[in-house]
Amino acid sequence: MGLFDRIKKGLKKTSQVLNTDVRDLFKSEGRLIDEDFLDELRAILFKTDMGYDPAEELVSEVAKGMRGRVVQMQEVIDVLKSKLKELMAQDESPIRFADSGPTIIMVCGVNGAGKTTSIAKLACMFRGQDKSVVLGAGDTFRAAAVEQLGIWADRLGVECIKGPEGSHPATVAYQAVEHAIKSNADVCIVDTAGRLQTQKNLMTELTKIRDSIRKQIPDAPHEVLLVLDATTGQNGISQANNFADAAGCTGIVLAKLDGTAKGGVVVAIRQQIGLPVKYVGVGEQHEDLVLFNPDNFVDEMFDDALAAN
């Protein structure tokens, strides 16, 4: 399955909801844009979790440009699409690899966001690019988290550096980087324990982990990825804010987009914090990770509606 097919598959449910409802809004000969219409549109947009301000912005865009007119679906979708693309515009930004030596990637996020699985997917992707990968089992807090990453490492045939029982995550990160340098690995991915962004001490610990990575490679980590659960609502903004502050996040991995959740909060995050989405998790298999492309993301959301027209 190609990249776009897979992202399409993951997004299908998203676009189904958006499009079915939009279709329902319009009769074949067009419909008058009035308060009722705008309210129905509002409901559709809110269900994507894009948040109050972005949704209202889109609604007012439609209201301003088309109020009182009888329009075709195509027109409204075009307005929404261009507005969304404007909001989400970003350079295509895959991983920034180190000029020389191993590329260090640190992964963080709240409890249960899908960090370990996303790391496995990233490792699998790098293996597919013929890169050697070292994993650092930095989640020394949650029961059996180290084992979980170890099992993935075995399955994927990559190395996994585990610290002794009860060691500090910063130590494990240091050792993983050390090993990556020594073994001449291309990529080193450091796992961290899940933490709620309000736990001040744990957020400070994240900064410490990053600093310990820097001890050996001054411009590392080259990427700090925040794993965000696509079902997360507006709390995602707070997560992005705080993790960016503590760990200097460079991008988002949007996990679990294969459900009915829309992951629209990345629109608000993009708007308010400017953090780009780099990858999207679209399934439970370790190859279910695709590069995020905002234009496709937006297009896919409305593809079916245009086809039906």
Add this chain to the structure above:
Amino acid sequence: MFESLQDGLSSALKSLSGQGKLTEANMREGLKLVERSLLEADVSFEVARYFMKNVTEKAVGETVLKSLKPQQQVVGIVYQELCDLMGPVDHSLHLKGKNDVTVLMLCGLQGAGKTTTVGKLGKMLKAGQRNPLLVAADLQRPAAIDQLHVLGEQLGLPVYSDREEKDPVKVCNAAIKEAKKLGADVVILDTAGRLHIDEELMGQLERIDKQCSPEQIYLTVDAMTGQDAVNSAKAFNDALEIDGVIMTKLDGDARGGAALSVKHVTGVPIKFMGTGEKLEALEPFHPDRMAQRILGQGDILTLFETAQKEFDQEQMLAQEEKLKKGEFTLDDFRKQMSMIAKPGLMQKMMGMMPGMGQMREAMNDFDESEMKGLFGIIDSMTPAEKANTKLIDQSRRRRIAAGAGCEPHQVNELIKQYDAMAQVMTAMAGKGMRDRMKMMGELQGGLAQGGTLGKQKQHTGKRLSNAQKKNMRKARQEALKKKRKKR
């Protein structure tokens, strides 16, 4: 916990109040703010609309016609509606007798917190003189079995698992048989996380449900869930007819609107809420109190419940005696502080006190380990000084600071805090509950002025000369330039 929602509603309601007579027009504006606040809190769009419709209907008709203290009326209606949406409650696990085996089953999306909640429930049951058996029925996620075993070991509870078996239905069946042998009276099934649209895995859950016929099925819901909460909760409820909901990760700053949504779609009670990573962080859910909290009225009842559980009863009695006599020494202050210093409790208590919402925000920056510094200061005092802080003059202050390893002004700050607290504590003695609550307000004021509870000045390291500062600035700018170039 719900404080962001609480803050939002508070400000919305504030704009409602103080506008004189409530007219249909100005109320609509205020209610629009409430609606915004609900939507920003991730309450599902339909549920928010339903809620607003009910509130508007009740408020518009009644309040405007009667024009009785309008703000109160609106607050009352919003509060009542929030209660109606989230209630009624039922905290019982509906356990059978100890000679029988009660089967509980947990389900939910990936990463909702099922396994941790299983551990928390196990701990709670054990504390209730039950013998729970934890069952590792999550055969999907790597090392999920190990995780449950580690939890079981921490709690001293038996864990059933079968690493060879690939079918969770069989594991559950075998576990229930095993429970009878082990003499366990409650079995908790930890199922794998799954997407609610995964028909195969949902079918598997239904098979477990049919074959093991659990007495209670609970859905764990992440408090951070957005609009999708309604979809997943509905799907799980349709497949399994869940008996209750457990909200997890409520210790973060998630606004928790999912609680309202899930309750609305499933109609089953929200039983518990997870409020921390520790295994005892599972609390009963109270919609009425939660609604009060949302409205910023504080949660006096939970405050006292929590206090009672955590505080040593006898110590409290001794304290009471002293207070009655009008004595409140620094030693007592230290004792109280150390009780409060138990991790997490401080923040919890603050959120529950009426009007302490803002205080709580400040407390978020509060590092409980700073409390140790305060204790250090008190411990560096002589008994005479502790009994009478007026004794502490400049030279004594310097000595205490040297002993505690801090600055003399920090000693002063501590004494100010103590004075503020002592006044209120002494005055509180022998008064009824209502008077005490009133005094709490005063205490709050006192702390806000002189008191920087835990908000001590940050250590700046050392003083730098102007030349040093200049050099550092230069170095910083160069580093920045380098960074930009690299980009």
